[in-house]
Amino acid sequence: MPHLTLHSPLGEITVFEEDGRIVALDFGRGAGVAEATPLLARARRQLDAYFDDPRSAFDLPLAPAGTAFQRKVWDEMLAIPPGRTRRYGEIAAALGSSARAVGGACGANPIPIIIPCHRVVGSGALGGYSGGEGADTKRYLLAHEHADAPLLAAPAH
Known part of the structure; x- marks a missing residue:
C-alpha cells in the first residue's frame, strides 16, 4: 500500500x-x-x-474503514472546526447513541489529526486519545489549535 x-x-x-x-x-x-x-x-x-497554522483546512479524499456508525461519528468530527471541541455526549445525542459508543468510534478512527478525534472531549475530563502519546498528544493538538477546551493542563503527578 x-x-x-x-x-x-x-x-x-x-x-x-x-x-x-x-x-x-x-x-x-x-x-x-x-x-x-x-x-x-x-x-x-x-x-x-x-x-x-492549525486553521489550515484539510481537503483530501478519505476512505476510513469502519462501520456505518463509526463513519457517522467521523463525519460529525469532520464538522468540528479547529480550535473548537464537542463533548462525546453531544455527538451521541445528535446520533441517538451513547457517549461510550462515540468514544469507541473515536478510538477506532484510522485517520487521526485529519479526522479530528482530538476535538472530542469528555464532560469534565479531557478523554482519551489512541494515537501518539495518548492524552499528551491530544493536549498538544488542542493547545496547538488554541482550543476552547478548559481541560488542557496536564494532571499533576
Missing part, C-alpha cells in the same frame, strides 16, 4: 493511500518502501500547513 512518512512536531507520522484515497494515518514510521504518490505529496503539504 502506498505510504509516506513525514516529520511533525509529534514525531514521525505515516499516511497511507489506497485506491486514490487516504485510508490511515499512523504515528511512527511505516514499514516497507515509501511511495510519494501525488495524493500523498498533497497530504504531506496539508499536514505541514496544519502544523504551521
Whole structure:
C-alpha cells in the first residue's frame, strides 16, 4: 500500500493511500518502501500547513474503514472546526447513541489529526486519545489549535 512518512512536531507520522484515497494515518514510521504518490505529496503539504497554522483546512479524499456508525461519528468530527471541541455526549445525542459508543468510534478512527478525534472531549475530563502519546498528544493538538477546551493542563503527578 502506498505510504509516506513525514516529520511533525509529534514525531514521525505515516499516511497511507489506497485506491486514490487516504485510508490511515499512523504515528511512527511505516514499514516497507515509501511511495510519494501525488495524493500523498498533497497530504504531506496539508499536514505541514496544519502544523504551521492549525486553521489550515484539510481537503483530501478519505476512505476510513469502519462501520456505518463509526463513519457517522467521523463525519460529525469532520464538522468540528479547529480550535473548537464537542463533548462525546453531544455527538451521541445528535446520533441517538451513547457517549461510550462515540468514544469507541473515536478510538477506532484510522485517520487521526485529519479526522479530528482530538476535538472530542469528555464532560469534565479531557478523554482519551489512541494515537501518539495518548492524552499528551491530544493536549498538544488542542493547545496547538488554541482550543476552547478548559481541560488542557496536564494532571499533576
